[in-house]
Structures are given as structure tokens and as C-alpha cells.
Amino acid sequence: MFTGIIECTTEVYRLNRQKNNLFITFKNPFLDHIKINQSIAHNGICLSIIEIINGTYSVIASEETLRCTNLYFLKIKDEVNLERGMKVNERLDGHIVQGHIDTIAKIVEINRKNGSWLFSFKSRKILDNLVIEKGSISVNGISLTIKKYSNKIFSVSIIPYTYEKTNLHFMKVGDFVNVEYDILGKYIIKNLCF
Template identity: 40%
Template sequence: MFTGIIEELGTIEKMAKGQESIALTIGAKKVIVDLKVGDSIAVNGVCLTVTSFTNTKFTTDVMPETVHATSLSQLQIGSVVNLERAMAANGRFGGHFVSGHIDEVGTILRKRSFANAVYFNIKTSHESTALCIPRGSIAIDGISLTIFDLQKEMVTISIIPHTFNQTTLGFKREGDLVNIETDLLGKYIAKQLQTKSTTLTEDFLQQNGF
């Protein structure tokens, strides 16, 4: 489990590509401090398992399903990536619940500056936007962000200068791909409604503990 608060930017040092898999070697500093083999690290929002590490880098495997479902296959040697270690039980919870399981890959349609903010319009599927709410949370490339505007197949997020400078969004351009994970709590609620009832009634709420 992650929070969507990026700890540092890493750099892709090596990519060993199989037919449908990838082994990534990523240069980093902060996330390696207390690292162990088997630990989880979110790389551009994708939960990956550390297979080996040194004082300056770590290696992780990307399985076929993850290659197909995320934007990691677009990475190249020298690409910069967002990194976050799994949430510590005694740490501050600064973002929102982020699982590291990507729902889909979106496309940046428009990037524009206004005052001290930068707005991104991101194309998504109707299935993803149906799980979003205005002022709700969404993870874009692993970054916990607030939805500024919502349309049928597009979300708009607004970021402050700190997020622009400390994450990969500062490098992103119109047409670039991003990993999208909608709010985990919203997905559970939607599933509950789909499997049990499509109508909210007093009896339904009581039966489900509300």
C-alpha cells in the first residue's frame, strides 16, 4: 500500500527486455536507505518487487500483465521515474490509499499554466471516470492528486510548483502517457452496489452497516 507522495525521482539505468517481460535497474538514493529484497516500490505508480539492490540502484521485474497494462514499456535508458516505498505503519499519511495496481493508461491532452498552478487534461475511459468524483482523489503516475474537473472521458488535475518540480509531471508533454489508478474506496463501493443493489434504500444501508 502506498500514499501517492513521491519520495524521489529515479533514473532508468538498464532495461533487460524479454519477449513480454522487462527487468528494470533504477538508480536511486532515498528509497534504498532501508531497502530489503522482496520490498515493494511504486515506480510511476506501479507496485513492483525489489529483486536485488546496491547502495545506488535496485532491480525489479515487470511481468507480462504489467507490461501490457501500464506505460512502463515506454521507458528508455535515462528515463526519470517517480519512486515511493510502501507506506510505513508509523508514518504520516499525506496522500490517499494507493494500491499500485493500475486501472488504465491515459493520455495528456492539454497542459497549461495559470498563476502558480499547472493544469493537465488527461483522457481516460468512461469506466474510470465513472469511479471518480470532483474534488476526489486520483493517482497519476503514482502521484496523489485532486480531481479539479471531470467529464465523461477526461479528468483535469491541477498541481502546485512543488509537485511540478519534484515529480515526472514537470517533464510530461501533451501526448505523453500516464498510469492511472482511481480511488480504491470508490471501486469497492461501486462493486458493492453492482453485486447487491442498484438502488439505495434504507433497508440496503442498514443491511450493509450504514
């Protein structure tokens, strides 16, 4: 369980495809504060650590994870957003993020707006009743508020701090991001449909 408040970014150090899986090695920004089998959100994807060695750590992404996330496009030296699992005795500053990606979305527009940025996305799969203005959404693991939604495109405002402290400042139109819709909305809709 995560909150969508990114702790830092790190660089992809090595990629190794084995059959249908992808082994990913990252530079370790957490020093001694992580352990084998710990879950960390990488661009919003919950992945478990399988190895820690020489200032790096590794995770594995299965075929299914590669199919529905932006890990398929990952390259060495790409910057990835990181968040360790939330502690139960701390504030939930973002919203509840599971690390289970619903779909990917393409950046269709980036506009600078009076010191902030407006990012617009068109997702591969949009659940209209889950994308609501002022609602929460996770984009590359970042807890964000939907500013506008129209014609299958949703927009979010990015403040300078979030822009600088996440991998959004590396992104350009045409890039893909991971999207996780609000879990509370999903449960409400499921129960209303019965």
C-alpha cells in the first residue's frame, strides 16, 4: 500500500530479459533502508526486491506487468519514481495507491501555466465513471487531482515541487505513463452495479 507521495527518483542501471520476464536493476538511493522481498512502487508499480548488491537493487517484472505498464518502454538511464510502502502510523498525505496499474496513458499535451504545468493524457482504457474532476488519480505513482476530463482526455496540474522531484520533468508529449484509478471509486462502482 502506498500514498502516491514520491520519495525520490532513481536511474535504471541494467535491463535483462529472461524469457517473458524483465529483470530490472536500479541504483539504490535508500542505502541500507531496504531489504529483500520489500515492495517498492516504481512509477506506481508495486515490485518486490529480489537482490541488493554493490549500490544497486533488482526487481522482476512478469509478462503480465510488462503488458499493462510502461515498463515495456523502459531504457537504461531512464529515471523512475520511487515510493516505499506506507507506514500505518503516519499521515496519508496523498491517497490510497495499491501499486496495481489499470492502464497506460499517452501524454498528449504539456503546457506551462503561470509557474505550474498542465499535463493532459489519453489513456488506453478509460473507465468514465472513475475519472471525475477533483477526483484522485495516480500517474507514474504520483497522487494527483484531476483538473479536467473531456473526450477521453484527462488533465492534471503539476506544481513546481512535484515537477522537479519526480520524473515528470523528463517527460515529453508522446511518452507513456502508468495510471491507477482511485481504489475507493472502483469499490463503490462495483457495489452500485449489483
